[in-house]
Ligand SMILES: Nc1ncnc2c1ncn2[C@@H]1O[C@H](COP(=O)(O)OP(=O)(O)OP(=O)(O)O)[C@@H](O)[C@H]1O
């Protein structure tokens with residue numbers, strides 16, 4: 268159940284007159300998703316997704332919605348938000364912020380092959396390049412400062428060997444983030460959560476990236492690492508699958524060539540990508556928010572990935 272704010276077709280009927288979409292003809296709640304209330308919305312003009320934001324505020328939303336709009340306008344396959352007659356992308360519905368975005372065709376590809384990984388790699392590189400002249404700034408809110416806070420919060424719950432790993436990895440990441448090489452990495456708006464369930468495919472054709480609500484400004488390489496750590500691994504062991512990783516990295520490199528500094532820091536950034544989700548999953552597991560509805564994701568999956576990235580050399584970036 269992931270419609271936290273019920274909405275009827277009648278409610279939307281009046282509300283939608285401020286958008287250039289004609290009349291609403293059907294509305295259907297979407298079951299998946301744990302953050303927001305999502306609906307498929309059919310109107311006289313086409314098919315859309317209506318999202319009511321349950322946690323993000325009016326002040327926080329412009330960065331995400333404007334970024335999606337900017338990317339869509341620059342040819343990146345991202346659902347463009349629809350502005351209302353005042354040019355606003357986010358307007359209240361039942362007192363909460365709401366937005367309408369284009370509906371992507373297809374479905375997530377949860378068992379990707381190299382061909383899918385290559386399509387994601389190429390689109391990710393295009394997205395990074397297109398984000399370069401995006402005007403708004405917001406840090407990755409799940410970056411190092413948040414890791415510090417969340418580490419302190421979860422440490423008391425961990426077994427000794429886990430606490431040791433978390434402590435040692437934070438030390439390693441603090442040193443990395445303080446280094447001159449790290450500061451030389453190229454950066455800009457990144458998705459930061461480009462897992463398989465946030466990309467649509469129609470067969471082998473990528474139709475779009477979505478769920479930008481963890482996006483922020485960070486290193487491009489971090490985004491690549493997060494993506495590789497979900498798309499290109501053996502799910503049971505966390506080990507990198509070389510064929511899928513090569514396909515993704517080569518396709519990315521063909522659009523936006525990796526730099527020598529990125530090549531040098533790649534193993535460390537793969538560890539950053541694993542640590543980020545180990546910490547957030549630990550946090551959600553031990554300190555669930557009151558409004559959280561569903562079973563939290565398994566933290567041990569990313570603990571395994573992190574241990575694997577520390578122990579086993581990463582495939583070369585290029
Ligand atoms: N633009 C879109 N086009 C087609 N389907 C979409 C679109 N946006 C969302 N969906 C559908 O809605 C579902 C939930 O969306 P989403 O993943 O953004 O949920 P959420 O609650 O915001 O986040 P989370 O992934 O953190 O649970 C997706 O799995 C997908 O099926």
Ligand SMILES: N[C@@H](CCO)C(=O)O
Pocket residue numbers: 460462544547548564
């Ligand atoms: N992709 C995240 C969930 C938040 O979108 C995870 O798997 O932990």
